[in-house]
Amino acid sequence: MTMRHLSHRQSVLWIAALVHRLSGLALAIFLPLHFLTLGLAIHGEAPLESFLRWSDQPLVRLAESGLVFLLLVHMLGGLRLLVIENLPWRDGQKELATIAAGLSAVIALILLARLF
Amino acid sequence: MRLRARSQRKVAKETTEVTTEGATKDSMSDTRSDLTVSLWRGAQQGRYESYKVPWRENQTVLDVVTFVQRHLDPTLSYRFACRVGMCGSCAMTVNGRPRWTCRTHVSSVVKDGRLKIAPLENLPIIKDLAADMRPFFDKWQRAKGAFVPARTRNDEIERIRPDGTARIAADAAIECINCGICYAACDTVRWNSNYLGPAALNRAWTLVNDVRDGANAERLQAVAASGGCHACHSHQSCQELCPQRLNPTASIAGLKRRTMWAYLKGEI
């Protein structure tokens, strides 16, 4: 039986959970690379400096803003869970979830703007 | 509405060709005449089959399924009992969402004159629209969802204040009739075969809050294990779709708190 497209998957809260999971996976994949580039400093300033210059390129800057967005949206999604699990139940969560995602996007865009 | 339903059944008994006669009678003032209804036939392997059912003004999805079985295809298998929204037996997947078919008006779910009806998701299929509820009830037991008395008939009756915090929490979650809609809607159930599911955990929460119960140590162990309350990701499909307006997400959050403290205190 192939009934994959159940309509409750259009719910904001379901999408919030999916974004939380996907952002976590993306960050998990990114982190080892991040640590490796920082580890370049072991060999002195020059390798790290040349990496920083390389990352001045617009596309890399865009990717960095994307990473900041992922980090913020993952953290805010996690905070959403901590609130549900530890504070008294509140309605209006859909609105809060949407605001959290919006806030992450705004901050990431500000960072992007400042980089150019 | 009750009068209307009675007269509809009377019409069905009197005539054999309800498809045409019923449609003509009712559709004189109604431009729509027929619904196109796809029903799942078979078991895990099967297919959707299409039927034409007269489209009436006050009609539930259960009416539609019943019509098919009584007038179009007697081999159709489906399940219902009270047909008034108290037993939960008639739950099916209607146009992608699990619902009580007896309390779902066709007008609120129909799309372009079409309905697509299948058995509840996340459960094995017995036949056609009837799902096998046994895994659902097995998990209920595994979550220790049964009351275990701490007193005997020779002891004094426990006094429970209805406005006590624990009792309020239990009462908010107690009206579950085991219809399986939350279980069918839950993606964590779909992805994690160990997961006890929203209904079983919701019931465990009511018992954790029942001061008369004597099995809370075992119950907390059961819901703190792999596949217990901690597997819940708070998607909240359960609380969005529960026809009794229960909130398993909140109950599960309560269990998470309770088990966390028990764990930190070394009790489990």
Next chain:
Amino acid sequence: MNVHLYVWQRLTAALMVPLVLVHVAVIFYATRKGMTAADILARTRGSIAWASFYGAFVVAVAIHAAIGVRNVLTEWSPLKDRSAGIFASAFGALLLLLGARAVVAVVLP
């Protein structure tokens, strides 16, 4: 996921909230000021404060990410609890190793 893993994941998450905010602020600051590698390393080298901050961050994220990855594996891959746990622990160990190396790289005088 069970109560043990849950507690560790939620605790590391809570710990990382202030760490993330400080880290993002630091990145903003550094890019705004157009700091070079030399500038950055001048501040981090020999600093107990930065060592503790990023050291704690690395430990917390290794635990948190490993448990998260384990959850995703048990739900979205054919792996079951035990194999998912092994894979996730290996991933956590990798993060710990690379992270500690990175902290040492920027903090060692």
